[in-house]
């Protein structure tokens with residue numbers, strides 16, 4: 200029997216009714232058979248300090264361990280001032296260090312965003328995709344899931360209500376799982 204694909208989901212917002220955390224919850228429900236998304240919350244991750252990179256705080260060590268244990272990563276990011284939020288960049292920086300101990304290395308990764316503007320966070324996505332190059336992450340590029348006009352697509356608790364976005368998320372996850380199965384043949388579903 201094929202092994203289940205473990206995806207680690209990380210949202211770049213700490214807000215209780217966050218649209219991005221809501222999109223991640225929706226992704227958990229839309230995950231294809233044979234795959235599962237577990238969430239790592241970024242609350243409490245301290246500001247990066249290179250003096251501590253060799254013996255990081257316990258929650259950073261846990262983040263690195265969870266990233267390593269995952270078969271793939273799903274980032275869900277807001278757009279802050281045309282870029283990714285500091286909390287997300289900070290977590291990425293921690294887990295990429297020290298030099299030679301980059302937990303993100305070679306990980307299949309997919310990316311989604313939700314924002315107030317019509318663009319849905321595409322500028323934050325481009326910034327994140329640039330980081331994937333240096334981190335040596337293996338990114339799924341299609342479909343682009345950028346949920347714009349967030350006010351119309353999420354309810355007051357931050358739950359995703361938009362059916363088109365849900366279809367795109369389901370397709371993105373399908374593509375991510377296929378990528379994992381390409382690089383890890385033991386995870387291929389048996390016919």
Ligand SMILES: Cc1cc2nc3c(=O)[nH]c(=O)nc-3n(C[C@H](O)[C@H](O)[C@H](O)COP(=O)(O)O)c2cc1C
Pocket residue numbers: 212213214216217218219220277278279280281282313314315316317319320349
């Ligand atoms: C500091 C800050 C900067 C923002 N900059 C942008 C921006 O550049 N583009 C945009 O579409 N929305 C921007 N917004 C609005 C966010 O899209 C909106 O607050 C969204 O709800 C944040 O995601 P969340 O719901 O997951 O917390 C900004 C919000 C904050 C707090």
